[in-house]
Every structure is written in C-alpha cells, then in structure tokens.
Amino acid sequence: MQTKPHTPRNRSAIVAVVCVLGAGAIVTGGLMTRHSQAVALQSAAADNAVRSVNLVAWKDAPNAPLELPARIEAWSRxxxxxxxxxxxxxxxxxxxxxxxxxxxxxxxxxxxxxxxxxxxxxxxxxxxxxxxxxxxxxxxxxxxxxxxxxxxxxxxxxxxxxxxxxxxxxxxxxxxxxxxxxxxxxxxxxxxxxxxxxxNIDVGALVNSGASGTSGSELFVVSDLRKLRVYVQVPQRQVALIHPGSSAVLNVPERPGRAYKATVQSLAQAINAGTGAMLVQLAVDNAGGELLPGAYANVRFDLPAARDAVLVPPGALILGKNGTRVATVDAANRVHIKSVTIARDLGNAIQLEGVTRADRIIDSPPDGIGDGDQVRVAKAG
Known part of the structure; x- marks a missing residue:
C-alpha cells in the first residue's frame, strides 16, 4: 500500500497541536507552582503569627541583707x-x-x-x-x-x-x-x-525631794557603757527570720568603716499597729567606749533567702496602668497575664510575690502580648 505523503497543511496542524499542548503544560506548571508558593506563604505566615518566647531560668536567691535604722541605749541607765x-x-x-x-x-x-x-x-x-x-x-x-x-x-x-x-x-x-x-x-x-x-546641780542649789530635782530633771545620770542595748524596728515580713541569738552588724556614722557585732537578745512579740514592725533588742559590747548611748546607728541583718524564692530579671516585668505584671505560659503554650508584687529589688534580679516556681514566666515578653495568645517556647530557661 502506498503511503500518502505529508502535505505542508498537515505539518502545520501538528505543529499547532504541539504548541497548544506545550502552552497548556506551561500554564499548568505555573499554576501548580503558584499554588505551592501560596501554601508555603500561608504556612510561613501562620508560623510567624505564633510568637517565639524564652522562659525565665530559675536560680536560688542570695542572702538578703536587711538594713534598718536603730537607736543605741545604755545597758543600764x-x-x-x-x-x-x-x-x-x-x-x-x-x-x-x-x-x-x-x-x-x-x-x-x-x-x-x-x-x-x-x-x-x-x-x-x-x-x-x-x-x-x-x-x-x-x-x-x-x-x-x-x-x-x-x-x-x-x-x-x-x-x-x-x-x-x-x-x-x-x-x-x-x-x-x-x-x-x-x-x-x-x-x-x-x-x-x-x-x-x-x-544638773551646782553648789548652793535648792533641791526638793522626789523626782523634781532642781528644774524638773534628775540631778545625775549614771550609765553603764561597757555593754549597750540597740533597739530596731523590724518589718513584719522579716520578723519570722529573726530570733534570739541572730547576729547583726552595727555601723555608726561617726566611725565610717568600722563594724561592730551585735546579737539579738529579745523580741517584743507584738507588731506595732502604727508602724507594722516589731521592736527587737540587740546587745553590743562597748569595752572600748567607741559607741555612745542615744546615738543613731545602722543595723544590717544577713537573712537567709527562701529556697523557693521567685527571682526574675527586670525585663520580665510588665509595667503599666494595671500595676506590675508578668506573662506566664500554660501547658498548651497559651499566655496568661498575672499581677505580682515586688518583694525585693536586687538590682539585676527582682524577687516577686504572687507567682511560684511552678509558673512558666516569659523572659522579656514581646510588645503587645496579651492574655490567651498562642506562643512557641523557643528556650525554656
């Protein structure tokens, strides 16, 4: 059987079909690529919408130096x-x-x-x-x-x-x-x-019996200065950390650089309703006579810190019109904003009340973070 030769018209039709098929393939490939890119963009946008946060690393609190003003009195007057x-x-x-x-x-x-x-x-x-x-x-x-x-x-x-x-x-x-x-x-x-x-007397002065003296005051005052009493008002929050026998360091302004060891003798066992503090009595030896009764002094107690104290860096605090707060993360990585109270300011760390070490606190929370936001924990501690 004799084959019919291809005519130019047939070749043109074949070329057109091939071009159409190629164009369709190119369009289909472009659409698929754009779809995959759109899916990737949506996934990236979703990932970017979930903020990445770091959590506060817990560390033990240092000893808490408590410095308070005090008054020195003679042991016996x-x-x-x-x-x-x-x-x-x-x-x-x-x-x-x-x-x-x-x-x-x-x-x-x-x-x-x-x-x-x-x-x-x-x-x-x-x-x-x-x-x-x-x-x-x-x-x-x-x-x-x-x-x-x-x-x-x-x-x-x-x-x-x-x-x-x-x-x-x-x-x-x-x-x-x-x-x-x-x-x-x-x-x-x-x-x-x-x-x-x-x-308060002189030769020839008239004195009366009783406590009137010459001008409403005592004639003499004799004080035992070999040992002195130191009285200090301790805030109620720290009273439980102080007991008879506790040591303290005493400083007076007229002798800079000198420190004197004092020992707690007794506590008043009652909180002053006006000051919210308890009167504590200390004893200090004064064999050298350097300390003076009636003088102002500064007493420092090196109190042990609580083992479960919550210390956070200053950047973990959220300060605003609602007070001092921190952002915590629950097990589902949802944010919860909690109000806290500053117990001690250590400079590079803040001791808080109102949270515990069981709370996962965000370190340097991002701006605009709100209650219920979903986050991703990038670094735990």
Missing amino acids: APIYARVGGYVGRWNVDIGAPVKSGQVLAVIETPDLDQDLRQAQAQLAVARTALGLAESTAQRWQSLVAQNAVSKQEADEKQNDFVAKQANVQALTANVERQQALKRYTRLVAPFDGVVTAR
Missing part, C-alpha cells in the same frame, strides 16, 4: 533624784567621769531634816521616861490588888496606860528611824559602776 529637800553642799563628779558602785556623787545639806530628827529624838526620850513611870505604876497597882488595897478596875486602868505609852514609844521610835533613814539620803551615791552622763 540610772537617773539620780533627791530623796530629801535641802541645799547642795558639794558635788564630787562631773559629766564623763567614771564612777564605782557606792561612790558619793554629791552631798545635800538638810537643816530642816536635821531639826526634825532632833525633835523626834527628844519626843522619843520624853515618851520613854513616861513609859518607865507607867510600867512601875502598873506593877505597883497590881501588887495592891493582891492586897485588896485598890480595885481591879483601877489596876487595869494603870495597865492600859502603860500599854498605850509603850505603843507611843514604838511609834516615836519608828519616826526617829525614818528620819535617820532620810538622813542617809543626803549622800547621793552611784548605784553601779558606770559613767556620769548628766549633772
């Missing part, structure tokens, strides 16, 4: 007042002078008391004479009763007179002893070894 009225005859010690227990500080001249004492002694002598006469009379009348020379009633009256005079002698004796006891108070003495920290 005795204001000396006059127990009798009179005039200052002499004083023997001035302010700053060391004294021993029983040392005479001053002598008071008491002319009125001396006269009262002499009068009381005279009255006692008269009463004793009358008592002797009443005693002999009572004995004699008792003997006369036995002889029926006098009545029993008359003898009893003499006996009662004797008893009354005996009671009068006892009363007058007590009065003389009281005057003599007051006379001993004309010598003002130091109650213990210490230093005279105040003197």
